[in-house]
Amino acid sequence: MFRLFDLSLQLNGFRMKEAQTLFNSILAVPEAEYPQYVENQRRKIAEYHLQHNLFYQKLAGTTEFMSWNDLPVLTKKDLQKPLDERLSKGYRKQSVFVNKTSGSSGDPFVFAKDKEAHALTWASIIYRFGWYGIDFNKSYQARFYGIPLDFIGYRKERLKDFLGRRYRFPIFDLSDRFLEKVLQHFRTKKFDYINGYTSSIVLFAKFLQAKNIILKDLCPTLKVCMVTSEMLFDADKKLLEAQFGIPVVNEYGASELDLIAFQNPQDEWQVNSETLFVEILDENNQPVPHGTEGRIVITALYNKAHPFIRYDIGDVGILDEKSTFKKPLLKKLIGRTNDxxxxxxxxxxxxxxxxxxxxxxxxxxxxxxxxxxxxxxxxxxxxxxxxxxxxxxxxxxxxxxxxxxxxxxxxxxxxxxxxxxxxxxxxxxxxxxxxx
The missing domain is CATH 3.30.300.30 (ANL, C-terminal domain)
Structure with missing residues (x-):
């Protein structure tokens, strides 16, 4: 089959072969050597930004790396200034991947990733979706997401959906009349998986429950459902699995970073330790023991264009006591610190x-x-x-x-x-x- 998805990434300047090679080399690091890999990579990225990023130098008050815990915790408010002021030397808006956060935390901002780091993000996403037999070049996605309503933004998203083998259901109207149309698409299209916002997908499952319909009976090609962006409660997960007749996977991510945690086939919420370093800190910015609640603070280990070092994402969570450097597990995501x-x-x-x-x-x-x-x-x-x-x-x-x-x-x-x-x-x- 013609690999349209890979081609679309390549045309946008994301060198996926190199990213895949790097990602595979990280996966191959043995468990015993993984703490040293994390230690080396987080120091390397911190030293890079202390040397090459004026915004980060000012924030840290130094150009020298002393110790990890001496580095400042970066907040979303720190990032609410023009992107040009936050880019590392040698990077321009035209040469990096630029996007903006959704603002669901109340503090939206524009961010950047260098193209190598963003290609690595895609390698990470492709790897995790692959756990469930999903191949972005072949698998057809039923997408429950928002969409820009202006003409150019709308057309751009529809083109991206076409290249990404996705059919999008805009979720601003979730009336029974609209959900009936959604159901009709599942009768006639060979979807492989569902992906989108938790609340919208839960509402669709309730609609099916009222009609006593199991979705896989109508659309036998369905393999899995991935929910993201909003809390997934246990009762809702059971409802989705019952009405869809497929496994339901809980995804936790942030557009400015990567997938942060993704439920693996063993039903564990596995934290991404390949491209990110995740800490749980108390109110004094000190690490807490595994099993203890605290603020989720994340470092992007490969983004040279823009510093996300000890970045407080605004969520509260707990790492499982069984966590290791190579396989950290998110025990619980409690919600946003400002909620x-x-x-x-x-x-x-x-x-x-x-x-x-x-x-x-x-x-x-x-x-x-x-x-x-x-x-x-x-x-x-x-x-x-x-x-x-x-x-x-x-x-x-x-x-x-x-x-x-x-x-x-x-x-x-x-x-x-x-x-x-x-x-x-x-x-x-x-x-x-x-x-x-």
């Missing part, structure tokens, strides 16, 4: 705790399709939800009791039934929002 509810008692709780507790009650009977929670005052929250029927007083009472038990009593909830929920420009659903 924290501050309660009248002074207690701080991840906003997703509210979502999780409420979800266990609100979705029992399949009436509520999706919902979000907004904190409007210290003791006041609003739940916006889409449902066939309005919530009953009994359900509302159940939610209140669960919140009293798991969080604290005296919190006030208002319920707003909506036709649709507001998504970000890219189509993401922000499940908890603090408006304080």
């Amino acid at each position: 924290v509810a501050v309660l009248p008692s002074g207690k701080k709780s991840p906003g997703l705790t509210f979502y999780y507790v409420t979800k266990s009650i609100i979705e029992d009977d399949g009436n509520v399709k999706e919902f979000i929670i907004r904190q409007t005052k210290m003791d006041a929250f609003e739940i916006d939800y889409v449902s066939s029927e309005a919530l009953t007083p009994e359900q509302i009472k159940g939610i209140q009791q669960a919140i009293d038990t798991y969080l604290e009593p005296g919190l006030h909830f208002t319920y707003n039934r909506k036709e649709t929920l507001e998504r970000t420009l890219r189509g993401k659903l922000k499940q908890f929002q603090s408006e304080l």
